[in-house]
Amino acid sequence: GQQVMQIPQYQHVQEGEDFTTYCNSSTTLSNIQWYKQRPGGHPVFLIQLVKSGEVKKQKRLTFQFGEAKKNSSLHITATQTTDVGTYFCAGNSGYSTLTFGKGTMLLVSP
Amino acid sequence: NAGVTQTPKFRILKIGQSMTLQCTQDMNHNYMYWYRQDPGMGLKLIYYSVGAGITDKGEVPNGYNVSRSTTEDFPLRLELAAPSQTSVYFCASSSSTGSYEQYFGPGTRLTVT
16 A cells, blocks of 8 residues: 655754655655644644645745655754644545655754 | 534543544535554554545554444444554544545544553
């Protein structure tokens, strides 16, 4: 079946440093979604990428979808303590259900 | 709109007991999902439904059952609880599948001892 791998599993940064998490799929994806889960909370949708090579920005967050539609990344510029949480990518092919990666836990020290 | 609601928030079960986790959404979404989340393991799909009366297995369905009699409700039944079912359970819904964002409920933290 489809597998979605995410690295790193965990990252601890100082406030103001940048952060990147990477997502790789074993198959070509129709689209990829990113979710954020705060500690003790539930996953919340951030964004969806659909086109090959697509880049989207949300304030300090930059999302990219690879040319082959098999990988994606989330980059946070100048992290803040409010960025703490686990970031999940989730992909699907066609009309299948989403397959989630295991997530990257981000800890930001002030 | 309340979105997706789940009850209970917490539950402790003894081995062999049964229970039903409740999930309700008020967004008129056709698609509903049940996931379990174990530490460091991401979200694994247990069951999903594409509409009232239609359900299908996900990646980890063993030990669980679901029903979908209405658009709003999608209960998850645990029969003969086992310690391996200790987890956080999330219900989610979406207007369709694939390229549609999922809305998650607050979760149920279940411990089986």
